[in-house]
Amino acid sequence: MLPRLTSRSRPLTAAVTARVSAPSTVATVQPWIRHWTRTMHHTSRRTAQYYFDTADYVSRFEKHGLTPAQAxxxxxxLEDIIGESIRSMQGNLVTREEQEKRHYTQKVDFASLKQTLELSEKTDFVNLKAENERLLGDIERLKQRLREEITRTQAGVRLDLNLEKGRIRDELSMRVVRLADVDTRIENEIGLLRTSMEAVKFNILQYAFAVMSGTGALLLAYLRMFAH
Incomplete structure (x- = not known):
């Protein structure tokens, strides 16, 4: 990254040339010559980068009472501080290639995340579908068991009803037979009673006839006795 060069941040040689060529006193030119010599000494150690007009600020500091060495x-x-700050800022910055690389990495990560999410969604859908099919199978088996249980219960109820109907029919038949037997016995008893009543009636009639005959005979004998 190149330093920003403005009208106030040009090379010191141009600044010195401008200062020397201008009408000035020797006292004004001497600080610039000293600063230019010092700057050339630093340039021999590292590549100089100018962020502000150092000679102008040296002159300003000297005008405010500083000695040339202090200024x-x-x-x-200040130059070192600014240089360090700029280098620190440059260290925190990224180049276009790095930015594009990061952007590409983010795109790859996003695509991978999207693929992972889609795969997870498909897996969840497959699992949900399998679980749904399993539940449907369980429900169908439960319905089948329920139908079988209902059929078995209905068959048991029908069997119980048929058995109860048979038992009731048998009991009714037995009752009918018993009633018929009772009727027969009653008829026999009535017949015997009638026979007994007829016999008693005949005996009564015989007794009455005998009594009447005896009474008549006594009356006849009594009448005969009074007749003689």
């Missing part, structure tokens, strides 16, 4: 030290410190 140069302050500017040096």
């Amino acid at each position: 140069e030290g302050v500017v040096d410190t």
Whole structure:
């Protein structure tokens, strides 16, 4: 990343040339010459990057009462601070290639996540379908067992009803036979009673006839006796 160069952040050689070419006193030019010499000394150690006009700030600090060495030290410190800040910011920044790489990685991760979710959804759907089919099978088996139980219960009830009907018919038949036997016995008893009554009646008639005959004979004898 290149440093931002403005009208105030040009190379020191141009600044020194502008300062020297302008009509100024020797006292004004000397700080610039010293700063240019010092900057060239630092440039021999590392590539110089200018973020502000150092010579101008050295001159300003000297105008505010600092010695040339103090002004140069302050500017040096500011330059180091700004450089470190910019390098730190550059360290936190990413290049376009890294951004595209991260974007591609995110797209791949999103596609993988989408595929995983779709696979999970399909798996859940298959599991749910299998569970639903299993439940339907259980319900069908339960319905079949219920139908069999109902059929068995109905058959048992029909059998019990038929047995009860048979028992009732047998009991009715027995009662009918008993009633017929009772009727027969009653008829026999009535017949015997009639025979007994006829015999008693005949005996009564015989007794009455005998009594009447005896009474008549006595009357006749009595009449004959009075007649003589």
